[in-house]
Amino acid sequence: MSSSAMPSLDLLSSQITAVLADPATTHGLARTLRAAAKEIELHRHHHASRRACPNGRIDDKPAKVQIGGGAHRIDGFFNIDLVPPADLLWDIRQGIPxxxxxxxxxxxxxxLEHIDYPRSAKHYVHEAHRVLEPGGWIITGVPDAAFVLSNYPKPLDADDETLARWYAKRNCLGDINTRLDLVNLVFRDQDDDPTYTPxxxxxxxxxxxQLFTEAGFTTVAPWRFDxxxxxxxxxxxxxxxxATK
Ligand SMILES: C[S@@+](CC[C@H](N)C(=O)[O-])C[C@H]1O[C@@H](n2cnc3c(N)ncnc32)[C@H](O)[C@@H]1O
Structure with missing residues (x-):
């Protein structure tokens, strides 16, 4: 969006805030508006960075890059994320700058599981291929759907690792307490929590x-957790x- 269109975005933002504050607003509408309000905030972060590099590429040439690291920093890696703290606030759905x-x-x-498939996920993987030098590589970790689906037929013990580990610091035992809930968690985790991206x-x-091979990477192999x-x-x-280019 051009900067001249920003005032209408500000107006939209304040209108959403007003509707959300109204007790008569239904749950369904509030849920959608919270998602829109969040996208507006992300749009602001992204375009603040975009204005500093009008051609869509930053001048820095970091050799090692972490995407979507959140608060998890890795020594020597340049962090790109939608929200602070990051070295660059950028919406990867728009490409890698x-x-x-x-x-x-x-x-x-x-x-990766937080961006839409196929459009943004495939665009991201192609962008990773573009920015990597020949022989460069990309390490990708995601929740393993095969793992949770293979555990589905087994009995669920409330004390077992599955429940205890999945929650991390969240307290959602009251909501996620069957094997199918665990399957749902992989497919739509945090869908109703405005502080997370689902x-x-x-x-x-x-x-x-398949995704990395389709984008032109020459090899894809399991990565040993480090x-x-x-x-x-x-x-x-x-x-x-x-995946190696
Ligand atoms: C579940 S957190 C994972 C954080 C960290 N990698 C970890 O494992 O602890 C997902 C991260 O991806 C980021 N993210 C989601 N969508 C993004 C996007 N479109 N562009 C950039 N970062 C995004 C979020 O802001 C968040 O920091």
Whole structure:
């Protein structure tokens, strides 16, 4: 959106705030408006950065890049995320704002499932291929849908690892307490929580391999979990691949 269109975005934002504050607003409408309000905030972050690089590419040439790292930082990696803290606030659905063949390594975990498939996910993977130098690689970790589906037929023990680990710091035991709830969690986690971005697509090893191969990567292989890079809490229940250009 051009900067001249911003005043109407501000107006829309204040109108959404007013409707959300009205007790008569239905749950369904409020849910949709909260999502819109969040996208407006993300749009603001993205366009503040976009104005600083009108051609859509930053001048810096970081060799190692983390995408969607949130608060998880990795030494030596340049972090790109929608929200602070990040080295660059950028909406990856709009592409990766780096020069062609300039990056040796990209790392991302528990990010890909938060963008829409196929449009944004395929665009992101093609962009990763563009910015990586020949021989460069991208490591991708996501919740492993195959893992949760293979556990579905088994009995669920409320004390077992499955429930205890899945929640991390959230307290949702009252809502997520059957095997099917765990399946739902992989496919639509946090859909109703405005402080999180929901899961929009589920992945397993085969799907990741297909996605990266289709984008032109020459090899895709399992990645051995390395706790010096990855977020330790992602070790359980995730699948990681490394795709090389
Ligand atoms: C579940 S968190 C994972 C954070 C971290 N990688 C970890 O494993 O702890 C998902 C992250 O992806 C980021 N994200 C989601 N959609 C994004 C987008 N379109 N562009 C950039 N970052 C995005 C979110 O802001 C958030 O930091």
């Amino acid at each position: 780096l020069q062609d063949s300039s990056v040796t390594e990209i790392f991302s975990e528990h990010f 899961h929009l697509w589920a992945y397993d090893y085969d799907k990741l391999a 706790p010096t890079m990855a977020n330790q809490k992602r070790h359980w229940g995730s699948v990681y691949v490394v």
